[in-house]
Amino acid sequence: MWISTVKANLNTRRARATIKSTDVDALVDVLKQHGLWGDFTLFSGSAELPYRLQAAMYLVFAAMKPGAGIKGVISQWERWQRGENTSVSEEVDLAVKNWVSRTCSEVAEHSSKLLDNIQAKQNDDARGSECLDPFLVHCIRLIWTTINKIAIESTSL
Numbered sequence: 001m002w003i004s005t006v007k008a009n010l011n012t013r014r015a016r017a018t019i020k021s022t023d024v025d026a027l028v029d030v031l032k033q034h035g036l037w038g039d040f041t042l043f044s045g046s047a048e049l050p051y052r053l054q055a056a057m058y059l060v061f062a063a064m065k066p067g068a069g070i071k072g073v074i075s076q077w078e079r080w081q082r083g084e085n086t087s088v089s090e091e092v093d094l095a096v097k098n099w100v101s102r103t104c105s106e107v108a109e110h111s112s113k114l115l116d117n118i119q120a121k122q123n124d125d126a127r128g129s130e131c132l133d134p135f136l137v138h139c140i141r142l143i144w145t146t147i148n149k150i151a152i153e154s155t156s157l
Helices: 001-011 023-033 051-064 070-082 090-126 132-156
Strands: none
Touching: 001 090, 023 051, 023 070, 023 090, 051 090
């Protein structure tokens, strides 16, 4: 589970960490209580981040700010989520957008390399080496093309 990975990374970088492992559990609990846990999916053609992802990222990035107390962050986030506090700090908003853009750029780059590898493998197959099932190649290409498209579109959200 990726939560375990986050906690392990926090433990290895304890000196720089601004959020504790127990805080991660508290943030997950808050997201679950509000029905916003899981399925943090980006979709093709979306003009902005899905609300579920946006809400989770606002909560996490606010908690990562130096000196942020977890209870205060959760309280402020819950007011924002209810519409009582309609603004998110520009610093947190920018951090979320930069993270999404950077992550999507990395995914787009990786998917482009995988698509190139598929093409190279097909070229090898055409020259008589071991042959991949054409339907399998089609499915893999479709998956990585879709991921690449969404990642490229999402870098500008």
